[in-house]
Amino acid sequence: MILEKPIGVAGAGSIGCFVGGMYAAAGRKVALLARPRVIGEIELSGLRLTSFDGSDRTIPAHQLVLSQDGAIFGDAGVVLVTVKSADTAEIADAIARHAPSDAVIVSLQNGIGNVAVLRQKLPGRRVLAGVVPFNVVAPGEGRYHRATSGDIVIERDDADTAAQLSVPGLKMHASDNIAGLQWGKLLVNLNNAINALADLPLRQQLAQRAWRRLMADQMAEGLAAIRAEGIKPVSATPVPAGLTPHLLRLPDAIFAAVLGRTLKIDPQARSSMWEDLQRGRRTEIDYLQGVITEIADRRGLKVPLSRRVVALVKAAEASGKGSPGLTVEQIRPSNSMIDV
Numbered sequence: 146m147i148l149e150k151p152i153g154v155a156g157a158g159s160i161g162c163f164v165g166g167m168y169a170a171a172g173r174k175v176a177l178l179a180r181p182r183v184i185g186e187i188e189l190s191g192l193r194l195t196s197f198d199g200s201d202r203t204i205p206a207h208q209l210v211l212s213q214d215g216a217i218f219g220d221a222g223v224v225l226v227t228v229k230s231a232d233t234a235e236i237a238d239a240i241a242r243h244a245p246s247d248a249v250i251v252s253l254q255n256g257i258g259n260v261a262v263l264r265q266k267l268p269g270r271r272v273l274a275g276v277v278p279f280n281v282v283a284p285g286e287g288r289y290h291r292a293t294s295g296d297i298v299i300e301r302d303d304a305d306t307a308a309q310l311s312v313p314g315l316k317m318h319a320s321d322n323i324a325g326l327q328w329g330k331l332l333v334n335l336n337n338a339i340n341a342l343a344d345l346p347l348r349q350q351l352a353q354r355a356w357r358r359l360m361a362d363q364m365a366e367g368l369a370a371i372r373a374e375g376i377k378p379v380s381a382t383p384v385p386a387g388l389t390p391h392l393l394r395l396p397d398a399i400f401a402a403v404l405g406r407t408l409k410i411d412p413q414a415r416s417s418m419w420e421d422l423q424r425g426r427r428t429e430i431d432y433l434q435g436v437i438t439e440i441a442d443r444r445g446l447k448v449p450l451s452r453r454v455v456a457l458v459k460a461a462e463a464s465g466k467g468s469p470g471l472t473v474e475q476i477r478p479s480n481s482m483i484d485v
């Protein structure tokens with residue numbers, strides 16, 4: 146039973162610290178494998194969890210196992226993988242070395258390829274895919290803020306891991322179509338880059354129709370590519386994936402009314418890719434837009450906006466100066482770029 150054993154978090158940053166902290170708050174034993182910067186902040190200030198719903202709690206460092214060494218997974222019943230996609234293979238090696246062979250491995254990452262990497266690196270182990278719909282930002286000093294609503298969904302399994310990992314304040318649901326949900330989330334995550342390039346809080350960006358049209362156009366490219374592969378993306382919200390671009394193009398007042406019914410989003414929400422640019426880290430662009438451009442290359446589809454966004458994010462990564470704070474017009478490809 147997972148319930149009685151510690152929960153390991155492999156790569157505790159925004160998602161890992163928030164999720165791991167919620168388990169610790171619920172009385173579970175939690176071991177966070179993290180960088181010295183993250184550990185130092187928690188040791189100094191505790192792990193503070195705040196949320197769009199107004200909740201605010203601090204877990205003292207002594208209630209957590211904090212280490213840079215995967216040996217802390219030695220008695221784990223479950224290991225939650227919360228590194229960025231480029232680090233999945235390396236973290237899988239640490240899990241293979243240290244976690245018991247019957248520990249359940251759950252990927253809480255964006256993108257669609259991480260579970261395949263984990264399964265290939267961890268043969269014979271139970272690896273489950275998951276989708277985290279909510280946003281967590283890390284303002285610093287050991288604080289992790291959940292800025293949007295939604296429950297985590299993971300792949301259904303016989304042991305009902307989703308039920309075993311549900312605690313007050315952090316629900317997990319089981320799904321029979323996690324692949325569909327992952328593709329649906331990929332479409333949403335195409336906006337991570339637009340948010341990162343704009344340097345605007347998500348709520349402020351979503352309130353402006355010009356930004357929403359840009360997001361809709363990029364999502365439409367993504368949808369066309371995904372559908373060309375014969376894949377049916379599933380939305381994690383009540384709005385079907387295929388309708389989301391139409392919703393985004395609606396006038397401000399109608400959009401706000403529909404959004405208000407489906408999602409809570411507070412002024413602090415910003416995409417994880419924005420945080421990557423601000424901290425001078427490599428982004429997940431190759432695992433998000435990169436999937437769409439790869440399909441387009443194979444199938445001869447035109448995805449000019451996705452290609453332009455990839456180029457702009459790579460330029461921002463290379464400059465190391467944080468978000469470039471671009472406008473809609475600066476992001477939109479000009480007519481001379483449209484033929485790609």
Ligand SMILES: NC(=O)C1=CN([C@@H]2O[C@H](COP(=O)(O)OP(=O)(O)OC[C@H]3O[C@@H](n4cnc5c(N)ncnc54)[C@H](OP(=O)(O)O)[C@@H]3O)[C@@H](O)[C@H]2O)C=CC1
Pocket residue numbers: 155156157158159160161178179180183213227228229230232235236239253254255256277278279280281282416417426429
């Ligand atoms: N933030 C969000 O709102 C959401 C994020 N996601 C997804 O969740 C995943 C995690 O995102 P997020 O939490 O934002 O990412 P973060 O970068 O905040 O957290 C990952 C952490 O893991 C650390 N790390 C990497 N390798 C190791 C290692 N070998 N040992 C110890 N620590 C390691 C990283 O350190 P370093 O940077 O120094 O390498 C970083 O601190 C991504 O796939 C993201 O797309 C999904 C939904 C929402």
Ligand SMILES: CC(C)(CO)C(=O)C(=O)O
Pocket residue numbers: 255277278279280281293333334336337415416417418
């Ligand atoms: C903001 C959110 C929840 C959706 O784009 C996200 O997945 C991220 O920041 O990576």
